[in-house]
Amino acid sequence: MNSPDTSATFTCPEFLNMERAIIDEFVDCTTECHTEVEACVRALNQHGGPEYIHRMFRSMHSLKGNCQMVGLTPFKDLMHRVEEIFAQLRANPDQYFQELGDFLLMATDQIVDLLYELLKNGHADETRRALLAGVCETLRQQTAGGLRPEAFREAIEMLGGRAAEKISNDRGERVSLQLQDDFTLMRYLAEKIDALTVFRKDRNIRSVDMARELNAALGQIVDPRQLEAAVLMHDMGMAFIPHSIFNKETNLSREEIRIVQEHVQIGAQLLMRLGGWDEAAAIVLDHHERYDGSGYPNHKKAEQIHVGGRMLTIIDTFCSITTERSDRSYKKSLLSAISEINANIHTQFDPNIVGAFNDVVRSMMMRSS
Incomplete structure (x- = not known):
């Protein structure tokens, strides 16, 4: 049986070799942080409020710190890039727009997906990680002079546009009722x-x-x-x-x-x-x-x-x-x-x-x- 091609993957042996109880606790904390980010984006899209921006920042900062503690360096670097973009919003909460929230949710979604892929297979997709890192770096440069919706729309398209689909109900689109089997x-x-x-x-x-x-x-x-x-x-x-x-x-x-x-x-x-x-x-x-x-x-x-x-x-x-x-x-x-x-x-x-x-x-x- 041929071995899978791991030439475009990354791994984190320090994390994977930890006690199962520590890994499970980390996954539990990550799930809580991810849920909090999604809840805050939904609240911001519906009625706004700077308190949700601060809550989201705390969750993302906590996730980055946890990645560092357990030796997930590739994830820590990704979270740092996302956090740099988010810092601009935290400094100017009145500049929030939905495309920014969509991107932040998509970025954390992909980070969590990569984490579960790493846990399941012992390695994860480096091409996908590098793409997210590159998009974040491009966004950081493009928004150095201010946050612009078009820059985040382009970033979302580069990543596949899935965050917009995930919270489409917040965009006011009609929900079609169909009887499932x-x-x-x-x-x-x-x-x-x-x-x-x-x-x-x-x-x-x-x-x-x-x-x-x-x-x-x-x-x-x-x-x-x-x-x-x-x-x-x-x-x-x-x-x-x-x-x-x-x-x-x-x-x-x-x-x-x-x-x-x-x-x-x-x-x-x-x-x-x-x-x-x-x-x-x-x-x-x-x-x-x-x-x-x-x-x-x-x-x-x-x-x-x-x-x-x-x-x-x-x-x-x-x-x-x-x-x-x-x-x-x-x-x-x-x-x-x-x-x-x-x-x-x-x-x-x-x-x-x-x-x-x-x-x-x-x-x-x-x-x-």
């Missing part, structure tokens, strides 16, 4: 749920893949389309949980537990409303039932629980352990998940399905190695 809508909603926290990144995609393999290992005992719909929608009700409960660090009260448990009913009812997804709704409703009858919402046990629900509860537990914590390595998390699942057969999980699940995970490990 059910799967397109469900995948879209699942992506929104995964975007609520960095620890859920691509979780629903992985869950769908795992459910598909587990179903195949069991001889397709559940309709594949109904199962995929259930996986995509099973946590949809979590979007309606108040943040004060969702982020609470102490024990939940009895009423708060009841509110959290309602998410299975919400997901099931949404599927029923779509029509044609009755089996998927039953799977969602049952995915927190336990094999010994101590689950919720109906305290079903063993064969009373929909077989898809028995499958989904195993997958959900596995993904919770392997994706929602940043203080341990992937292999340790995977083995911990398998150990916990196997330790709870007959109480929480169907032993027959656990056996097939073990084979699926073993195949995953073999492929990854």
Whole structure:
């Protein structure tokens, strides 16, 4: 198998060799900074206000400092060039115009994209990084005598013009309402749920893949389309949980537990409303039932629980352990998940399905190695 061409890439071994917990913390901080920049650009485009300019500057300066701390020199240099342009706006906040905000959002978007590419592949596109650096340098020279919208329009075009598309609603363009097919809508909603926290990144995609393999290992005992719909929608009700409960660090009260448990009913009812997804709704409703009858919402046990629900509860537990914590390595998390699942057969999980699940995970490990 040929090795990928890395002649036009860059890498940052100092960063990539750091402890996983430090890398995860850096990614978390980067996501917060990126979200803050986007929120500030939207606010500036809608109603302005110098406070948003100062907030955006703090976020960008924090991101640059974090890059320096973890040895991401190519990113630190990029952030410095962007920050130089932004310093002119900070000194003259009344000169803000939408093209400037579009460019700043695009620049930070591309920096974050390069970072995730580096984390995924161990190297990232040097051509793209150099283009962004060159555009920033040209902008710095062109705006030395003052900020001009046409200079930023040209810069956006050189970078592909995607920032303008990303916040097109702020330009007053009409939004066309088109009825999507059910799967397109469900995948879209699942992506929104995964975007609520960095620890859920691509979780629903992985869950769908795992459910598909587990179903195949069991001889397709559940309709594949109904199962995929259930996986995509099973946590949809979590979007309606108040943040004060969702982020609470102490024990939940009895009423708060009841509110959290309602998410299975919400997901099931949404599927029923779509029509044609009755089996998927039953799977969602049952995915927190336990094999010994101590689950919720109906305290079903063993064969009373929909077989898809028995499958989904195993997958959900596995993904919770392997994706929602940043203080341990992937292999340790995977083995911990398998150990916990196997330790709870007959109480929480169907032993027959656990056996097939073990084979699926073993195949995953073999492929990854």
